[in-house]
Amino acid sequence: MARALEEIFRPAGCAIVGASANPSKAGHQIVANMLAAGYEGGLYPVNPGGEAVLGLAGISSVSAIAGLVELVVLASPAATTAAVVEDLGHRMDARADIKGIICSAAGYAELGTPEGRAFQEQLAGFCRQRGIRLIGPNCVGIIDTESRVDTTFIAGIVHARGGISLASQSGALGAWLLMDWSATPAGRVGFHRFITVGNMADVDIIEGIATLGDDSRTKVLGLYVEGSPEARRLVEAVGAVARTKPVLVLKVGRSDDGARAAKSHTGSLAGTDALYEGAFRQFGVLRVASPRELSDGLRAFDALPLPRGGATFILTQAGGPGIFCVDEMSAAGNLGFPVVTEATKEAIRRSAPAIASVCEPEGHADITAAAGADHHVDSLEAILRDDAVDAVIFITVATLFLDLSGMAKKLLDMLAALRVEGIDKPVFPVILSGAWVLPCRRILEEGGLPTWDSPERAVRALSLMVERTHSTERVRT
């Protein structure tokens, strides 16, 4: 029985083979990322000269490290594989403490050369023989914000804790999201774990998915998948996770459908993408169309309560963006407008400027550009209190006389007070737009409420949540 991948995420002691003082080397950035993540175990830069890296003493071999080494990250060239395996062999003979190896270096089987394949087999064979789990080669590595591990060489990651985990068949695509999150209004998005699998010489994407699925701190799982020859095992693994938590998948390769030549109707229609699509729907796995939608959906699921249904009230301070939002909602297919009570309509009218247009049509209120901070927050509260409302998209376009920051603080206070009363519904603040509104968005995001720079992003994230609500109802019945 192979050692659980789970253990690799929280190693006691980590050696970075190929660690370098040269900032342009991956072996430098990995040490920097471990430090930035705040890793508290023993961290050992290993290089032939025993040169120090970022203030950490260097050492010339893993077998010479005095402390515990449960994880080894390989950033040295593939051509050094034989020497590395020999060193690690000595270590295992003497200490037998290595549980996992993450091979970040490229130059292995992905090259398709006999030499590359031989290097990979040498490394993988060693790991099999010694009961060590191998991630990669040719991968970006793993991150765990709880155990403060970051073996990647991705620049500019902010290690904030949250309930999102990501498994990616592409290191670069995963890096894209993580790097993007540093450019959100609050400068960070909390996440828990990240894994890329590279050449999958041992740990494959399926095991990565299952491990993150079993992880209790992972509240929502995001996947980037290119495909697998074992497609059924893959989709069943994803489906098993979707039974317990939302799974969002960006599956690429929509265009390789033409590859199958077939004489029968079914054969010619059974493109790979159509099969993935069908299996995802069958298992209640949420498919997204872009990295941005993946990011938006993950953030919404982590931060917001699941809506009870799709009855969505649009509270807008501006006509056009509100109408655009109505169109986007109708395209989403699973969202509708609630009919609130006369008492709620009256409460919105009392809260909003006199010229406001309330529930004409139903489920929509335009409180106009005359609205101040209190008008926004008080009418939102009245709407959230109505039982017919499952979710609110809250759109505002900054005017010079609107106290945006004051509004943001009041909005957070109001939501917190409602939660105490047991009213907890997802609210999607669409704050338009640009640099002017960033301070307001920062306040909201630091308060745990994701903000949106355009209505369709909020609509799509909400639509994914409603899809999840419906699919969990289906499983229960």
Place this chain on the structure above:
Amino acid sequence: MRVLDEYAAREYLSGRGPRVARAILAVSAEEAIAAAEEIGWPVVVKASVEGVGHKSDFHGVELDIRNPDELLAAWRRIESAAKAFAFPLRGLLVAERLKGAEFIIGAIRDDSFGPVVMVGSGGIMAELLRDTAFRLAPVTRDEAERAILQTRASRLLAGFRGSPPLPIGLLAEAVASASRIVAEDPNVIELDVNPFILGPDGGAAADLLLRLAE
């Protein structure tokens, strides 16, 4: 690998899988007329040729035969078409004329997904429309219904432009039973039902093709 045409596929399945339109194999014109009398006019007549999948590709199907004269004429046309293509004619399959909306139901053993089932817009335009939904097989009737509702063709079920509503449950049951064939019979590589014709009062496969491992 072996491809079974409609007649041989019916024999192989012997009642398993989706309901199939009533049909009788006739090896002479006289038998064909007797078969049509038994089934009831109008009938559909189809060339029965072992190993030939798509009969319309060589003029092997006539859809609306109303009387013995039309049947004799159809017999002669199909016979000469088969001769022109050098297809050995087993006989003529005389089948019940179904009316309704055309769907496609397919079940296939995919190399990497294993057994899967498909449903969608059927008929000769199936490949053009590409309006289908897939599921891993086997599926329950409920899951089959969800797959059906994912297709544009499902709008026909609610009664489209004045046509009567159609029983989705019958179509879902046919999809579920096709999914069981490919999931449970390891010899089946593919079951292709096109069209499955669904009317207000019933539905059945009007044509099928079966691909076996051996």
